[in-house]
Amino acid sequence: MGQEILIEAIRAKLGPAVEGIADSYGDLVLILRPEAVRSALAALREMPFDYAVLLDLTCVDFAAGQGRLELVYHLYSLSRNVRLRLKASLPAADPAVETLVGLWKNAEWLEREVFDMFGVRFEGHPYLRRLLTYEGFEGHPLRKTYPWRLGQPRLPLKDDV
Amino acid sequence: MSGLSFLTTRLETALGWGRKFSLFHYPFITACCGMEYMSAACAHFDIDRFGAGLTRFSPRQADLLLVVGTVPHKLGPVLRTVYDQMLEPKWVIAFGACAVSGGIYQNYAVVQGIDRIVPVDIYIPGCPPRPEMVLDGLLKLQDKIQHQKQDWRWARKS
Amino acid sequence: MEPLTRIQREARPESMLINMGPSHPAMHGTLRIMLELDAEKILNAECEIGYLHRGFEKTCENKTYFNLLIYTDRLNYVSPLINNLGYVMTVEKMMGVTAPERAQLIRVLMSELSRVSDHLTCLAAMAMENGAFTVFLYMMKAREFIWDVIEFTTGARMTTSYIRIGGVRADLHPDWRGSLATAVRETRKVLKDVSGLLDKNSIFLGRTRGVGVMSKEDALSYGWTGPCLRSTGIPYDVRKAHPYLVYDRLQFEVPVGECGDNYDRYSVRMREMEQSLRLLEQVAALIPDAAPLGGGPAIEPAEALARSRLQRADERVRLSPNLEGSEKERLPGLTAPDPLVGVPAKEDTYTTMEGLISHFLFFMSGKGIRPPKGDVYFSVEGGNGEVGFYIVSDGTDKPYRLHLRAPCFHIVSALEQLIKGRFVADVIPTFGSMNMIGGELDR
Numbered sequence: 001m002g003q004e005i006l007i008e009a010i011r012a013k014l015g016p017a018v019e020g021i022a023d024s025y026g027d028l029v030l031i032l033r034p035e036a037v038r039s040a041l042a043a044l045r046e047m048p049f050d051y052a053v054l055l056d057l058t059c060v061d062f063a064a065g066q067g068r069l070e071l072v073y074h075l076y077s078l079s080r081n082v083r084l085r086l087k088a089s090l091p092a093a094d095p096a097v098e099t100l101v102g103l104w105k106n107a108e109w110l111e112r113e114v115f116d117m118f119g120v121r122f123e124g125h126p127y128l129r130r131l132l133t134y135e136g137f138e139g140h141p142l143r144k145t146y147p148w149r150l151g152q153p154r155l156p157l158k159d160d161v
Numbered sequence: 162m163s164g165l166s167f168l169t170t171r172l173e174t175a176l177g178w179g180r181k182f183s184l185f186h187y188p189f190i191t192a193c194c195g196m197e198y199m200s201a202a203c204a205h206f207d208i209d210r211f212g213a214g215l216t217r218f219s220p221r222q223a224d225l226l227l228v229v230g231t232v233p234h235k236l237g238p239v240l241r242t243v244y245d246q247m248l249e250p251k252w253v254i255a256f257g258a259c260a261v262s263g264g265i266y267q268n269y270a271v272v273q274g275i276d277r278i279v280p281v282d283i284y285i286p287g288c289p290p291r292p293e294m295v296l297d298g299l300l301k302l303q304d305k306i307q308h309q310k311q312d313w314r315w316a317r318k319s
Numbered sequence: 320m321e322p323l324t325r326i327q328r329e330a331r332p333e334s335m336l337i338n339m340g341p342s343h344p345a346m347h348g349t350l351r352i353m354l355e356l357d358a359e360k361i362l363n364a365e366c367e368i369g370y371l372h373r374g375f376e377k378t379c380e381n382k383t384y385f386n387l388l389i390y391t392d393r394l395n396y397v398s399p400l401i402n403n404l405g406y407v408m409t410v411e412k413m414m415g416v417t418a419p420e421r422a423q424l425i426r427v428l429m430s431e432l433s434r435v436s437d438h439l440t441c442l443a444a445m446a447m448e449n450g451a452f453t454v455f456l457y458m459m460k461a462r463e464f465i466w467d468v469i470e471f472t473t474g475a476r477m478t479t480s481y482i483r484i485g486g487v488r489a490d491l492h493p494d495w496r497g498s499l500a501t502a503v504r505e506t507r508k509v510l511k512d513v514s515g516l517l518d519k520n521s522i523f524l525g526r527t528r529g530v531g532v533m534s535k536e537d538a539l540s541y542g543w544t545g546p547c548l549r550s551t552g553i554p555y556d557v558r559k560a561h562p563y564l565v566y567d568r569l570q571f572e573v574p575v576g577e578c579g580d581n582y583d584r585y586s587v588r589m590r591e592m593e594q595s596l597r598l599l600e601q602v603a604a605l606i607p608d609a610a611p612l613g614g615g616p617a618i619e620p621a622e623a624l625a626r627s628r629l630q631r632a633d634e635r636v637r638l639s640p641n642l643e644g645s646e647k648e649r650l651p652g653l654t655a656p657d658p659l660v661g662v663p664a665k666e667d668t669y670t671t672m673e674g675l676i677s678h679f680l681f682f683m684s685g686k687g688i689r690p691p692k693g694d695v696y697f698s699v700e701g702g703n704g705e706v707g708f709y710i711v712s713d714g715t716d717k718p719y720r721l722h723l724r725a726p727c728f729h730i731v732s733a734l735e736q737l738i739k740g741r742f743v744a745d746v747i748p749t750f751g752s753m754n755m756i757g758g759e760l761d762r
């Protein structure tokens with residue numbers, strides 16, 4: 001599938017869910033409306049697109065200048081050997097998006113990590129709990145507002161100055 | 162009276178000699194330094210030559226705690242529990258820059274040196290320390306054990 | 320009182336809950352598995368990770384592109400050079416820089432050495448946890464030979480920071496061919512021995528054959544890559560699918576397994592090491608010998624400085640031994656010519672004003688390596704699978720956001736499913752064959 005045909009097909013399939021299409025160093029990037037993330041990814045997973053692997057999910061904090069967080073999904077199609085990047089912007093104040101659990105199995109941990117690090121709520125996630133930090137940790141470390149060196153010990157430390 | 166103190170000194174020396182060559186260690190391995198620990202423990206460098214080759218994977222059977230690698234805050238209570246489970250007499254080696262001081266990870270996640278959680282006898286710096294350095298640290302610890310005041314069960318605790 | 324975890328909430332009242340790790344010899348120190356047991360049978364399992372969360376991504380946002388290289392060493396610490404490579408090539412992709420041919424070959428050499436060391440360590444640990452201590456000792460011996468090659472050239476055994484943006488730090492050690500030949504020979508011998516010890520060993524087979532079986536569909540759904548995905552029969556390898564460096568010019572096969580059980584993961588790794596050794600030999604034949612340094616005997620920096628007061632010194636300046644291999648004459652073959660990418664030659668820094676200025680311009684905060692605005696994803700084939708870096712740049716000298724796609728994060732997320740319904744003893748080989756590396760999993 002050539003790039004133009006692919007973009008045409010995606011536009012036809014997803015319709016208004018796609019807000020924009022960009023190119024970043026040779027990778028195709030789709031900007032999605034946040035409400036449509038789950039349905040769009042579910043459609044892309046099927047033929048003819050066949051993006052069967054959820055390579056990665058992460059988030060970028062643009063809260064300071066633009067008041068938003070940006071979710072970044074990476075998909076990979078084994079049969080066509082291409083990657084696709086999808087982005088969706090969420091408000092920084094109360095970010096929430098529909099979960100991908102049920103579509104991909106690794107989504108459970110990936111979303112828990114993003115919840116832990118950025119505080120994005122994934123609606124419908126069966127077990128949204130902190131993954132890398134611990135119960136009782138306050139704040140979300142990868143938010144730009146979280147101080148880099150603010151530790152939260154779980155037990156009293158000696159000569160803490 | 163002097164005869165008695167001569168005897169206890171001898172006994173202490175003998176006890177120290179015995180203790181320093183029969184260290185059972187518990188490797189508390191978390192991170193990259195563990196790779197160098199593996200090298201030090203294997204045939205090439207062979208920590209066994211110095212009487213510390215026996216790895217015990219239960220803290221209750223060990224008397225040397227090797228803290229190998231980074232200890233993040235999440236792991237802090239675990240380290241403390243392991244240390245508390247060990248029986249006296251016990252010694253602790255901080256293996257690698259991370260265990261010594263937090264190393265290159267001065268951030269929200271990492272404990273800045275395990276001596277804030279457990280008392281440490283020997284610090285082995287390096288990121289990671291070379292196996293030669295580990296052996297050197299071990300010899301230093303043996304020296305320390307030989308010369309420290311041995312507490313024995315029947316000695317009166319003041 | 321912490322809130323109950325899922326397994327605690329869902330456990331049947333009559334079954335036993337048991338905790339494995341994080342300080343457990345087979346859990347590599349950083350994973351906790353909570354098991355719900357009916358006698359020996361695992362009814363339910365829950366993994367807890369994050370015990371080695373060292374704030375890698377946050378730290379990178381506060382370091383310059385040049386300085387954060389050392390943190391990438393410590394991600395997958397068994398194959399640090401591949402992590403270096405992944406990060407460095409991501410930045411290079413943003414800046415549109417290509418490393419010179421010689422540097423590319425050296426990078427392939429180093430990646431393959433790291434891959435062998437990664438697989439050796441994984442299988443050694445797996446075998447030891449299954450009771451085959453001899454295999455552990457043999458494989459560690461082979462790893463020492465591999466590390467010797469790495470150490471001669473890079474100066475460090477593990478955390479090398481050798482692959483730099485734009486190329487590599489220094490040229491190969493003058494005697495690298497000898498040490499490489501020894502390493503390849505010894506590793507072959509060890510592989511043969513280990514095959515003999517394990518391949519038909521009924522204890523080993525009993526604990527690995529048909530245990531931890533992963534289907535193709537599930538492996539894809541979990542985002543598996545690397546040897547673990549290939550063990551299920553899908554021949555996906557980044558080196559073949561998206562060739563980087565000179566991999567498209569080299570001959571190697573991608574071994575695949577049949578049913579995706581523990582034994583297949585073991586055997587795929589064994590066969591992959593053979594392919595890597597093959598690659599090492601091919602690359603070694605492609606790398607030309609370095610020309611000897613010209614320009615007569617070298618003079619001390621102090622003397623060069625004194626002479627340069629009168630006129631520009633043309634003699635070669637002696638560098639400190641830890642800069643061996645990165646002499647000015649060698650640099651054109653090792654780093655891209657772009658002055659904003661590579662560290663300026665030390666000889667110039669020592670003796671000329673311009674050299675000193677360009678040194679400052681490279682290291683001063685706000686200067687140095689500054690990729691253009693935008694975001695980029697690039698991945699290489701690591702020891703565990705696809706090591707991908709996603710970098711968002713805002714045009715300054717520090718990344719706005721740096722994210723690592725850690726292969727073993729996806730692999731370990733499948734552990735719960737693999738051990739459910741099996742026996743407690745099956746946890747160990749299943750987990751061992753996954754090659755969990757804490758630094759990469761928890762970052």
Ligand code: SF4
Pocket residue numbers: 192193194195229230231256257258259260264265287288289290393478
């Ligand atoms: S001291 Fe260095 S090598 Fe050791 S655990 Fe820390 S970062 Fe890793």
